Amino acid sequence: MKIFRLILLILHVGILFLLLGSLLNAYIPPKIFPWFNLLSLGFPVLIALYIVLTLFWVLSWKKRAFVFLFIGLAFINPVKRWVNFSSEKKDKADIKIVSFNTKNGTLGRSEIESYLKSQDADVIILQEDTGKDYNFSGYNIVNPMGGFTILTKHKIVGEKVIKPQNENIRVPGVVLDIEIKGKVYRFIDVYLHPFRFEKDMIALNRNSDTNEQKLKDIIKRLIPTFKKHQDQIPLVRNAIENSPYPVIVAGDFNSVPNSYEYYHLSEGLEDAFMSAGKGSATSFHDYKFPIRIDYVFSSKSLEAVSYAVDRSVSISDHYPVITKFSLKDK
Template sequence: MRYFYIAIGILSLGMFSSVYISPEHFPYVGLIPFFIPVVWLLNLLLLCIAILSWRKSAFIPLIVLLIGYRFVAITFQLNPKIESTEPTIDVLSYNAHLFDYKRRVTGGPFDPNVFKWIQDHPAGVKVFQEFYNDETSSSRNALKILGDDMGLEYSYQVIDGNPEKRSYGLAIFSKYPILNEGKIFDNQKSNGAIFADILVNQDTIRIYNSHLESMKIDSDLLENIEGVRDNYRQTLGKLHRGSLTRSRQLKVLVEHIRFSPHPVILLGDLNEVPYSYTYFKLSESLVNAFEEAGRGFGFTYNRILFFLRIDHIFSSPELKAVDFKTHREVDYSDHYPVSASFNFE
C-alpha cells in the first residue's frame, strides 16, 4: 500500500510542477493542470484513509498537500471584506460577447439593459473584450453610449470590421485622462492585447486589456456523456493548440509589462484557469486580485462549464486589492464581469 501512496505522490508532484513548464517546450503539458484539483483531492482522501487506518504512510499525502497548498488558495478564498478609508481605483473587466449574447442564444431582440448595467457600475476604468460598435445604429453605438455620453475617455483597438460602420475589438474606458495608448498584439480574429496609461491624481498607471487565444470549445457539445465521448479528442486538440498559442502571446505580453515605466493593472479574458502556466507566469511579478481580496470560488464562465475562472485581474505589488467581485447576477454574456478596487501601498 505504501508504494501506491508513493506512486500517487510522485505523480501529483509532477502534475504540480507542470504549471512552470511552457507548452512551447513540452507537448500537451498545457492539458495537465486541468487534473490538478483531482489529484489534490485524491491526496486528501488518501490522507484521511491513512489517518483512520493508523498508517505511517499518511505523511506522504500530507507532504503533497502542503506542497500543493497554493492550488487551494487560487481556487477558493475567504478574504474578509475591507472597508477602505483611502481613495480607491475601481476597475471592471467584461468579455461582452458583442453585447449580443442573449439574442444569439434565445433568438430574441437585442437587450439594451447590458449598456445600462455598465453605465451604472461605478468603476472609473472599464475594459471590454469582444467589444462591438455599430456607428450606424444609435442603440448599438457602444463608443458613444459608454464613452461620449458618460464623459469618459477611451482607447479602442479594432480587430476586425470597419470602424466607421461596424467593428469589434478591445476597448478601455476611463474617467481619468488617458496619456498614452497602444497595441501589444492581435491575431486578426478576436484576440489581442492593448494598453492605456491613465493619470490618477499625480500618479500614472498602465492599464492592460488582454484577450488571449480562445479555447474554441463548443461547450454545448459537452452537455451530456454522449457529447463528451464523441468530441473528447477534438476538444483535447483544441485545448492543446490554444495553450500553445497563449504561451506565445504571453511571452509578448510579459515582456511588455516588464518594461512598463508605471505600475500596472492587467485585466481581461485570459482563457486560462488558475492551474496554468500563464497564471503562474504572471504571478511571478504581479498579484492576482481574487487571491488578495476575493471570496468563494469566483467562477466567471456562464455556460455548461460553469466551474471555470478564466477572467482575471492582476496588478503590480504596490497596488493593494481591497475588493474583488464576480458579478454572477449579470448574464448578458457567456462571461460574468469581474471588478476590483485598489489602494496604493
C-alpha cells in the same frame, strides 16, 4: 481489505504525481510538453480526490496520512487560486475596476450597458467587445483594436496595441496609460487566443465511442491553443516589464490557474483574487465545471482591497470581475 487499501494507495500516489505535474507548468512550456498544461484543467477534480483519500488515511489511523498531509502543503497556493478566503481589508478603495468578457453583447447589449453604468467604475476593461453603440456620459471610450474596449472617467495619456511581428500570432491585448489622481497607471486588456468550444463539442453521452472521439477532438484543439498562448505571452510580458508606470493586467486569459499562462503572466505581479478574494473565483459559467479564466493582476504598489465575481447577472458566458484597489504610493 488490504487489497482495497493497496489500490487506494496506488491511486493516491498517482493523483499526487499528476498534481505535482501541474506545478511544472511554471517551468516547462507547452511547446516542449503540453500535457502538464492539460493537468491544470483537471486540478479541481484531482485535488478534491487527493483530499478525500488523505482524509480516508487519517480516519484509518495510518501513518501515511502524515506524509500525504505534509506533501499536500505544496498545494495551498494552487488551491487558493481557485478558492480563497482572505481577511477583510480595512484600507480605503481609491480605484474601482470592472473586467468583463461581454461576448459582444449577444445576450443583450442594452443590459450590458445598463449594468456597466450602474457600477460607476473608474476603468472598465472589456474583451470580445467592439465598443459600438455605447452611450456613456462622462467616460472616454477607447477601442484601439477590434475585440478590446476600455472605458475610463480619467485622462488618457497613451495607448497602443500589442502587435505581434508574426502575422500568424493573434493580437493578445491593448495598452492604455491613464492618469488617476495625479499619477499614471498602465492598464493592459488581455484576451488570449480562444478555444472556441461549443457545448455540444464537450457534452458527453452514453455512447462510449462518441465520447472517446469527442475527447480526442478536445485534446486536438487544446494543445495547439496552448502553444499559441506561449507565443502571445512574451508580447504581454514585454508591455508589463517595459512599463514606466504601475501596471494592472486584466482580462480573459482563456487559461486556468496553475497553467503555464497563469504562472508566466502573473510573474512579479499580485493576483487580486489571492489578495482580496473570498469564495470561488469561477468566472466562466457556460459549462457545469468550475473554470476560472478571468483575472486581475497588479503591480505591488497597488493593493487589492476587494475582489468579487458578480454572479448576480447572466448577460454573457462570463461573469464580470469587480476589483477595488488602494494606492499605496499615493
